[in-house]
Amino acid sequence: MIIVMEPGAPQERFEAVCHRVEALGYRAYPIVGVERTVVACVGHEDKSPLQPLESMAGVEAVIPILKPYKLVSREWKKERSVLDVAGIKVGGPELVVMAGPCSVETEESVLEVARAVKADGAQFLRGGAFKPRTSPYAFQGLGEDGLKILRAAADETGLKIVTELVSPADTDLVCQYTDMIQIGARNVQNFALLRCAGASGKPVLLKRGMATTIEEYLMAAEYLMAEGNPNVILCERGIRTFETSTRFTLDLNAIPVIRSRTHLPVIVDPSHGTGHWQYVAAMSKADIAAGADGLAIEVHQDPANASSDGGQSLKPAKFTALMDELRRVAAAVDRTLPAKQG
Numbered sequence: 001m002i003i004v005m006e007p008g009a010p011q012e013r014f015e016a017v018c019h020r021v022e023a024l025g026y027r028a029y030p031i032v033g034v035e036r037t038v039v040a041c042v043g044h045e046d047k048s049p050l051q052p053l054e055s056m057a058g059v060e061a062v063i064p065i066l067k068p069y070k071l072v073s074r075e076w077k078k079e080r081s082v083l084d085v086a087g088i089k090v091g092g093p094e095l096v097v098m099a100g101p102c103s104v105e106t107e108e109s110v111l112e113v114a115r116a117v118k119a120d121g122a123q124f125l126r127g128g129a130f131k132p133r134t135s136p137y138a139f140q141g142l143g144e145d146g147l148k149i150l151r152a153a154a155d156e157t158g159l160k161i162v163t164e165l166v167s168p169a170d171t172d173l174v175c176q177y178t179d180m181i182q183i184g185a186r187n188v189q190n191f192a193l194l195r196c197a198g199a200s201g202k203p204v205l206l207k208r209g210m211a212t213t214i215e216e217y218l219m220a221a222e223y224l225m226a227e228g229n230p231n232v233i234l235c236e237r238g239i240r241t242f243e244t245s246t247r248f249t250l251d252l253n254a255i256p257v258i259r260s261r262t263h264l265p266v267i268v269d270p271s272h273g274t275g276h277w278q279y280v281a282a283m284s285k286a287d288i289a290a291g292a293d294g295l296a297i298e299v300h301q302d303p304a305n306a307s308s309d310g311g312q313s314l315k316p317a318k319f320t321a322l323m324d325e326l327r328r329v330a331a332a333v334d335r336t337l338p339a340k341q342g
């Protein structure tokens with residue numbers, strides 16, 4: 001339920017409403033907007049109805065949220081969220097670019113890629129230290145050593161880190177090093193992991209599962225926000241269809257659908273979405289044109305010898321050329337990309 005306060009309702013009335021909501025066993029989330037103050041109430045509505053609060057002083061209306069997800073919905077918050085992730089604004093007019101290898105391999109290789117993508121204007125260094133691999137025999141990541149490599153490269157270049165968390169047990173360790181947690185496609189409905197990531201206090205990049213509907217995906221985001229974490233970024237990365245020419249089918253429909261249903265920023269990962277470096281540039285441009293707030297792109301200085309996902313990784317020179325093209329697409333849709341550095 002959403003309780004809409006009358007315009008100009010005094011603070012005491014607003015506080016009285018919040019107290020009453022909590023006394024009834026709900027969590028009250030106040031949202032102070034430009035025109036109105038509203039209180040979003042999350043709890044079991046069948047047990048104690050909130051409709052009677054309409055008679056409290058200062059209350060204009062009590063409106064049900066019809067969607068199963070609440071905190072992520074646009075009914076809860078009409079204006080688009082612009083998040084602050086370690087000083088980088090996500091969801092505003094400037095697009096965000098997260099770039100780097102699929103897996104963290106060596107200190108030298110990560111640093112080389114970090115320097116290159118930073119020079120092109122990327123704000124985040126991506127790279128997995130804990131890898132969720134389909135095969136138990138495939139490279140599983142360097143673990144804490146990988147996190148240290150990421151941190152050193154980020155500190156040297158000024159990039160922010162986004163790296164994957166695969167197990168609740170590693171939450172504190174990953175949080176010591178990263179600026180943002182990534183929850184991967186395979187864990188989108190790992191509810192215990194979502195709760196840990198949500199409660200960690202770190203911003204979370206939540207990837208869509210390869211077989212989750214948009215509604216299921218937004219319910220996963222609701223798990224993060226229900227832990228009190230407002231800093232959630234969505235990432236479309238392709239879904240499974242009958243098509244086998246590409247690794248996944250990048251669902252561009254998801255961008256306008258997600259933007260219409262939630263206030264959260266949404267970015268796109270065309271590397272996993274296509275699975276072939278040759279298609280990454282075209283889909284990156286399409287993502288921005290369709291309204292994405294940014295991109296996550298795999299970049300490797302020697303893709304032929306990468307430990308994972310080399311076939312979908314761009315070499316730094318190709319990434320440079322793509323960023324130049326993206327600046328023109330961004331301008332056409334009234335967005336910007338950070339300028340090249342140096």
Ligand code: PEP
Binds near residue numbers: 128237269272
């Ligand atoms: C990744 O970002 O390297 C990754 C494993 O992505 P996804 O979870 O989307 O497959």
Ligand code: MN
Binds near residue numbers: 102103272298308
């Ligand atoms: Mn990958």
